[in-house]
Amino acid sequence: MPTPLTLDLVAHQLARLRSQPPLVHLLTNEVVQEISANVLLAVGAAPAMIVAEEEAAGFAAIAGAVLINVGTLHPRQLRVMHQAVAAAHAAGVPWTLDPVAAGVLAYRTEACRELIRLQPAAIRGNASEIMALAGFGGQGRGVDSTAGSSDAVTAAEQLARDTGAIVAVTGETDYITDGERTLAAPWGNPLMTRVVGTGCALSALVAAFTAGTRAGSTERLHAVAAACAVAGLAGASASAASTGPGSFKPAFLDALYNLDPARLQDLTA
Ligand SMILES: Nc1ncnc2c1ncn2[C@@H]1O[C@H](COP(=O)(O)OP(=O)(O)O)[C@@H](O)[C@H]1O
Ligand SMILES: Cc1ncsc1CCOP(=O)(O)O
Numbered sequence: 006m007p008t009p010l011t012l013d014l015v016a017h018q019l020a021r022l023r024s025q026p027p028l029v030h031l032l033t034n035e036v037v038q039e040i041s042a043n044v045l046l047a048v049g050a051a052p053a054m055i056v057a058e059e060e061a062a063g064f065a066a067i068a069g070a071v072l073i074n075v076g077t078l079h080p081r082q083l084r085v086m087h088q089a090v091a092a093a094h095a096a097g098v099p100w101t102l103d104p105v106a107a108g109v110l111a112y113r114t115e116a117c118r119e120l121i122r123l124q125p126a127a128i129r130g131n132a133s134e135i136m137a138l139a140g141f142g143g144q145g146r147g148v149d150s151t152a153g154s155s156d157a158v159t160a161a162e163q164l165a166r167d168t169g170a171i172v173a174v175t176g177e178t179d180y181i182t183d184g185e186r187t188l189a190a191p192w193g194n195p196l197m198t199r200v201v202g203t204g205c206a207l208s209a210l211v212a213a214f215t216a217g218t219r220a221g222s223t224e225r226l227h228a229v230a231a232a233c234a235v236a237g238l239a240g241a242s243a244s245a246a247s248t249g250p251g252s253f254k255p256a257f258l259d260a261l262y263n264l265d266p267a268r269l270q271d272l273t274a
């Protein structure tokens with residue numbers, strides 16, 4: 006049974022991130038480069054997209070966290086991702102997987118299955134993606150989910166136990182689990198699904214929040230949950246301040262920037 010996430014925990018994790026801004030290595034898809042970088046900058050982290058075969062492994066080893074997102078995957082990029090993940094794994098740098106459209110296409114689904122053998126710290130996906138990776142037969146509609154997040158909680162818990170990762174399955178409510186404990190973050194707004202990159206940028210946030218956390222620690226579970234809460238709270242606040250997808254995006258960046266750990270309660274009122 007999921008436990009509601011408390012704002013105290015979110016505030017603590019947000020303050021921790023801001024006090025030690027992590028350098029985050031993003032190997033992400035072509036569609037969401039800009040929103041991912043801006044979301045990280047707005048919250049207080051430092052993004053860098055280092056994508057060449059000559060540089061990715063070296064940079065992954067010195068970053069605070071790495072994000073692997075397979076949204077526009079192709080063979081050369083997959084080779085670079087393997088190099089970065091191997092280097093991160095060897096250096097003890099936490100890495101996060103966003104399995105965009107896993108379950109829809111065999112190539113990326115297999116690529117994700119291969120990558121997760123190298124112990125991701127976190128996996129963040131929508132319900133269809135998480136169900137597919139867990140072997141529960143999920144199939145999305147392109148990059149979007151055809152299932153609700155509450156239908157994917159069991160799959161998320163199974164995937165977490167199988168991989169050792171913290172798994173976050175997002176939707177109307179986000180669920181974050183280590184396979185034994187499951188937290189629920191009920192914030193966000195449907196408008197977030199009408200702006201490209203909110204899910205992928207959330208995965209970048211998840212990576213940022215895992216920086217400095219240890220495998221198997223409660224802190225890592227809380228860090229991933231806090232990333233989801235931060236996106237959801239900022240999303241709810243931005244949707245109240247906007248009239249549609251166009252005005253949502255700048256409002257979302259502003260809301261992330263203005264999140265005050267001491268005043269998160271105000272955003273849920
Ligand atoms: N129906 C919804 N109501 C509120 N928030 C939502 C809803 N659907 C998705 N979100 C939020 O949108 C963000 C992206 O999630 P999601 O759409 O599941 O990812 P993806 O873009 O990878 O499919 C998350 O912060 C999530 O909480
Ligand atoms: C549209 C699209 N196509 C391939 S990746 C991508 C971005 C998906 O971003 P998000 O799932 O965060 O909306």
Ligand SMILES: [Mg+2]
Nearest residue numbers: 198202203204
């Ligand atoms: Mg989306």
